[in-house]
Amino acid sequence: MAEDTAQQAPTAPGTPARALLPAILPALLVGVLASLLLLAVEEAAGQLEDVLWQDLPDALDVGRYSVLWMLVVLTTTGVLVGLVVWKVPGHAGPDPATLGLDARVLPLGVLPGLLLATALMLAGGPSLGPENPIIAVNVGLAVWLGRKVAPRAPGAVWVVLAEAATIGALFGTPVAAALLISEALTERHTEGPLWDNVFAPLVAASAGSMTITLVAHPTFDLDLPVLGTPGWGDLLAAPVVASAGALLALCAVRAFPYVHGAFARLRHPMLALPLGGVVLGLLGALGGHLTLFKGLDEVAELAADPDGWSAGQFATMTVVKLAAMLVAASCGFRGGRIFPAVFVGSALGLTAHALVPGVHPSVGVAAGVLGVLLAITRQGWLSLFVAAVLVASASVIALLCIASLPAWLLVTGRPQMQLRADGTSVR
Incomplete structure (x- = not known):
């Protein structure tokens, strides 16, 4: 009976190769252009960051990360x-x-205005990453150019290519884009074989990631102590830390519409953003300069010496960074929440390691990032991928899969850190 049912099940027809081949060149072009735009924005922001946080304070004989200078720069950025x-x-x-x-x-x-606001934000120190605005800009450009060169092509094609290309460039690998696209296609119940649907986006993501790799040589590996064969302690630590990360991030998610609503009541960007800058400056003074900026370089500094701070210091940085991300996302700074969430999860994992030395730093960091990202983004594959790639250890993948189960039970069905136009949370 089961064999008869299997034989009767419809099989989605595959796409002929001749239908996929014409998509390769446009996907390659979108991938290269999207990654070059990301590089240009980050390079411009990096140059301005050096001026704001090195050249100017040195010329004025002010501490680069003194309380006064953090307040001045973040308020000015606002x-x-x-x-x-x-x-x-x-x-x-x-x-x-x-x-x-x-x-x-x-x-x-x-x-242009979105790019300018993003570059200023990245240079000034608010706790947001470039992902959301850069994806939006690349999508807008790809659709505009696509309509010029191929007016008969559906606009959705260019949207998917630009999103995939930018995600591939942001994470330095097409795998992240493939996982996200696969998850989106499943939610949309798209017809046809999966690999036919992801073929062109994967080409774009590969082009974007390889362009970034060849030009900028990025790496997500934090070079933490290598995890050998996982033990019983690791099996216990991973789900506990991941669940703690999910619960902590859910606190920020819960507060998001209320904090956003408080800034929205100011009714003018010249009130909300400067006030947000002042609050971020005060948070920076509390948490230290490592809680500023998007967080990837700062995470690498933490990971370089996982025993260099006390549990209290790690915990303070965890809470301050989460609060800074919440404020920056609420008051109107243009940026995404994935990269600062990585810092939050990493600092939480190192807090666990400092409290309980038996918690391996790689396990703590990977599990912490997994839990925080699941709560913030509700993107399961992306959360698993980012958590795993940070520690570059094959043995941690099984632990993360196990840890994702209780963490997912905590976050599923709950709001995520994104709002609708009316200010209510997206679920």
Whole structure:
């Protein structure tokens, strides 16, 4: 009976190779251009960051990360981004609290202001990453160019290619893009074989990641102590830390609409963003300079010496970074929440290691990142991938799969850190 049922089950027809081949060249071009735009924005932001946090304080004989200078720079960043949102055509795009990795198509005139606001944010130190706005800009450009060169092609094709290319460039590998696209296709119940559907996006993601790799040589490996064969203690630690990370991040998710609503009641970007800058400066003074910026370089500094801080210091950085991400995402700074969430999870994992030395730092960091990302993004595959790639250890993957189960039970069905236009949380 089972054999008869299996034989009667419909099989999705495959796409002929001749139908897939024409997509290769456009996907390659989108991948290269998307990665080059990301590189250009990060390079410009890096140059400005050096001026703001090295050249100017040195010239003024002020401590680079003194309380005074953090307040000055972050408040000034809020003023500058506020001016862009207020005066530049397009107002730097929609409210960033309503955006996720699945970008909407923005008009071409909005994109310059969004790029400028993003570069200023990255240089000034707010706790957000470049992912959401860069994806939005690349999607807008890809759709505009696609309509020029291939007006008959569906606009959704260019959206998927640009998203995949940017994700591949952001994470330095096409695997992250493939996992995200596969998850999205499953949710949309897309017809046809999976690999036919991901073929062109995977080409774009591969082109984006290889361009970044060849030009900038990024790495996510934190070079933590190598995890050997997992033991019973690791099997216990991973789900406990992941669940703790999920619960901690859910606190921020729960507070998100209320904090966002408080800033929205100010009704003007020149009030909300400078005030947000002041709050971020005070949080930076509390948590130290490692809690500033998107967090990847700062995570690497923590991981370079996992025993260099006390449990209290790690815990303080964890809570401060989470609060800084919450404030920055609520007051109107243009940026994404994945990269600062990685810092939060890493600091939480190192807190666990400092409290209980038997918790291996690689297990603590990977599990902490997994739990925090699951709560913030509700992207299971992305959370597993990022957590695993940080420690570059094959033996941690099984632990993370096990740890994801209780963490997912905690987050599923609950709000995520993204809002609808009316200010309510997306579920």
